[in-house]
Amino acid sequence: MQFKTLNNELRIPQLGYGVWKVPNDKATIAVEQALEAGYRLIDTAKIYGNELGVGKALAGSNLPREDLFITTKVWNADQGYENTLRAFDASLEKLGLDYVDLYLIHWPTPKFDTYVETYKAMEKLYKDGRTKAIGVCNFDIEHLQRIMDECEVKPAVNQVECHPYLQQKELKAFCREHDIEVEAYSPLMNGTQVMENSVIKELAERFGKTPAQVILRWHLQSDVVVIPKTVTPSRMKENLNVFDFELSEADMDKIATLDRNERNNAVPSENNDR
Numbered sequence: 544m545q546f547k548t549l550n551n552e553l554r555i556p557q558l559g560y561g562v563w564k565v566p567n568d569k570a571t572i573a574v575e576q577a578l579e580a581g582y583r584l585i586d587t588a589k590i591y592g593n594e595l596g597v598g599k600a601l602a603g604s605n606l607p608r609e610d611l612f613i614t615t616k617v618w619n620a621d622q623g624y625e626n627t628l629r630a631f632d633a634s635l636e637k638l639g640l641d642y643v644d645l646y647l648i649h650w651p652t653p654k655f656d657t658y659v660e661t662y663k664a665m666e667k668l669y670k671d672g673r674t675k676a677i678g679v680c681n682f683d684i685e686h687l688q689r690i691m692d693e694c695e696v697k698p699a700v701n702q703v704e705c706h707p708y709l710q711q712k713e714l715k716a717f718c719r720e721h722d723i724e725v726e727a728y729s730p731l732m733n734g735t736q737v738m739e740n741s742v743i744k745e746l747a748e749r750f751g752k753t754p755a756q757v758i759l760r761w762h763l764q765s766d767v768v769v770i771p772k773t774v775t776p777s778r779m780k781e782n783l784n785v786f787d788f789e790l791s792e793a794d795m796d797k798i799a800t801l802d803r804n805e806r807n808n809a810v811p812s813e814n815n816d817r
Contacts, residue, residue, distance in 0.1 A: 544583065545786065547768060549699040550722040553644070553676050555612055557763055558783065559584025561728060561770035562593055570596030571603075573774045578604050580779040586702075586728075586770045587638075588616035588649060589630060594637035602639050613638065614645040616680060617665075620817040622648070622657040627664035631673070646674040647702060651686040654815035658686065659693050666696045676700070680728075681811040684717050691721065702726040703811075705767065707758060708737050710802040715767070726768040731755050733807050742797050750788050753781060760785045761798050 545557040560582040565573050570593035574585055578600065587597045594615060601611065615638065621630035631646065646665055651658045658679075665677040678700030679690065691697055701718055705711045705727035718725050731738065738754040747754045755771070759782055762769040771782045790798075809816075 544581070545763065547724055547766075549676055549724055550697055551676055551699055553699070555645070555700075555724070555768060556582075556584040557768050558582075558759070558785070559586055559612070559614075559768065559770040560779070561586045561772040562597060563588070563591055563728070563772055565591070565593055565596075565772070565774060567593040567596040569774065571599040574600035575603065576776045577779055578606060580776065581783050582779070583610055584612040584614070584768075584770065586614045588618070588647075589621065589634055590616070590618040590649065594634055598637055598639040608640075612644045613640065614647065615643055616647040616649040617661060619650050619652045619655075619815075622652065622655065622661040624660045624664045627661045628668070631664075631668055635673070642673050642675065644675045645700060646677050647700065648679045648682075650681045650809075650814050650816075651679070651683075651811055652815045652817070653686070653812055655817075659689065662690055662694050662698075666694060669696055678702070678723070681809075681814070683811050684714060686811070687717065687721070687723065697721065698723050700724045700726050700768070702728055702770075704729045704806060704808045705762070706730055706732040706737055707740070707743065707761065707798050707801040708732055708803045708805040710765075710799070712802065715765070719766075724768055725766075726770065727762050728770055729807055730762055730769045730771050731758055735807070737801075740801060742801060746790070746794055746797070752785075752788065755782060756785050757790070760788065760790055761795065764790055764795060
């Protein structure tokens, strides 16, 4: 495993396991299998409805707590200072943990204008040692800038949709400039058309790898943290098997040409779901 160091010196595995859309009753075995395969970063969220299932897997793993990196998120309906503190307590109880490694705001929901006070509650949780780091999801540059202008603790992570058809080049450059790690969700574009792209398939054939492995390798070499999701044990292992080859600069340049600004998920400034 490769690691990255966050802006508060906390180390995070660069390749993790996401459980979006994994039902609670299936999350326990999925996370157990992921941990057995070698994953140590597990990414969940209140809205996923599977924190209990994840917590059961963690409790039964017998792995040292310090070897795990657990992320969860505050949902839009729970934003606001006091609401966030209560939501965190509920997530922590479901996970069965004394602390999480990373706590994130799930969406900025700018219509409601509560993300700054939500973040200030997270600063309290961070200062109290109940989360080792804090950050955000789906934040555009304007949202990140406001957090940095109005809050004390710089976000450690910005988790966003990112894949070869949505490369987030401007956002990545901003985050790099301000020492905020980018974490890619839907890194394989939910397994849709990007896996069939001729450039990706040609690289996969040349390296004797799968298209998914080529895309995950591209993420790693793009200096982001990446959290693919699968409930298939063989694919869990396949997704981890990306540290034994390297894309050349020319290969990276080819993938760079695939950017279409094409999303599978909502536009952050427009998503105000509760």
